[in-house]
Amino acid sequence: MTATAIHTDHLEFHVGAFRLQDVSVSIPEGKLTAIIGPNGSGKSTLLKIMARLLKADQGEVYVHNRQAKTYKSMEFAQTVSMLTQSKGQLPELTVRELVAYGRSPYKRMFDRMTADDVRIIDWALNMTGTAKAEQQMFHTLSGGEQQKVRIAMALAQKTNILLLDEPTTYLDLAHQLDVMEMLQRINQTSRLTIVMVLHDLQQAANYCDYLIAMKHGRVVGSGNPKEIINPQFLQDVYSIEAKVAFDDDYPVIIPIRKTAYKPEEEIIWSL
Numbered sequence: 234m235t236a237t238a239i240h241t242d243h244l245e246f247h248v249g250a251f252r253l254q255d256v257s258v259s260i261p262e263g264k265l266t267a268i269i270g271p272n273g274s275g276k277s278t279l280l281k282i283m284a285r286l287l288k289a290d291q292g293e294v295y296v297h298n299r300q301a302k303t304y305k306s307m308e309f310a311q312t313v314s315m316l317t318q319s320k321g322q323l324p325e326l327t328v329r330e331l332v333a334y335g336r337s338p339y340k341r342m343f344d345r346m347t348a349d350d351v352r353i354i355d356w357a358l359n360m361t362g363t364a365k366a367e368q369q370m371f372h373t374l375s376g377g378e379q380q381k382v383r384i385a386m387a388l389a390q391k392t393n394i395l396l397l398d399e400p401t402t403y404l405d406l407a408h409q410l411d412v413m414e415m416l417q418r419i420n421q422t423s424r425l426t427i428v429m430v431l432h433d434l435q436q437a438a439n440y441c442d443y444l445i446a447m448k449h450g451r452v453v454g455s456g457n458p459k460e461i462i463n464p465q466f467l468q469d470v471y472s473i474e475a476k477v478a479f480d481d482d483y484p485v486i487i488p489i490r491k492t493a494y495k496p497e498e499e500i501i502w503s504l
């Protein structure tokens with residue numbers, strides 16, 4: 234049986250009119266997991282609760298079988314790193330300086346970089362293919378390059394668990410695949426547990442070992458892509474009619490049409 238990196242036990246959380254309800258999930262250790270589901274289904278909320286950025290109203294999060302809330306802040310930051318959506322501005326620094334920020338959980342104020350820190354920063358730059366740009370200012374990079382640097386910064390934190398909220402959003406298709414392949418490589422070479430919120434179900438099916446599907450704040454399915462993705466699943470979770478074929482070892486999804494058709498949507502769009 235696969236060991237569990239994170240598990241949640243009957244989480245409940247509410248914000249505004251939204252409720253996360255009875256969410257119990259297990260994240261397999263050393264695997265790539267995607268949280269999938271329609272807009273507003275609670276994917277980012279669940280990820281943030283796992284990262285302790287939000288506190289559940291009820292239920293528990295366990296990291297390596299220990300209650301997440303019992304970790305001291307520095308200890309937690311040495312165990313779980315989280316890359317939020319790339320909306321905020323980062324300070325004007327070089328790529329290397331920014332990646333070095335990832336070492337903060339191991340430093341007290343005014344501590345100098347050790348040889349070990351430098352080795353880990355080099356490793357993070359190399360793993361993400363960003364070493365060649367290490368002296369370039371971060372804000373001068375393209376969106377795809379910036380995303381790789383942000384991932385390098387999270388890697389430099391040297392945690393066992395990496396959480397990513399929509400790591401491929403705003404990237405063109407080639408850069409999306411580049412980031413997914415990079416994450417797969419990192420997962421395979423470092424046995425890092427990676428959990429990400431993904432919108433692209435096909436990418437989730439191609440690259441991830443385990444999927445957690447959410448709808449209306451509840452978990453409505455989990456398992457490996459081959460086990461859970463089928464036309465009925467796509468109908469239930471996304472309200473679409475789709476065909477599912479199999480290529481090698483993963484399902485290929487061919488969307489046909491949205492089934493929960495609402496005539497008023499057409500009126501709005503034709504105005």
Ligand SMILES: Nc1ncnc2c1ncn2[C@@H]1O[C@H](COP(=O)(O)OP(=O)(O)OP(=O)(O)O)[C@@H](O)[C@H]1O
Pocket residue numbers: 248249250251270271272273274275276277278279430
């Ligand atoms: N601060 C807030 N105040 C009110 N409602 C909120 C707040 N934060 C989140 N919500 C609501 O909670 C619901 C779940 O949000 P969440 O971001 O977890 O969904 P998601 O599945 O990640 O969505 P998306 O795929 O669109 O990013 C949404 O309906 C959102 O509007």
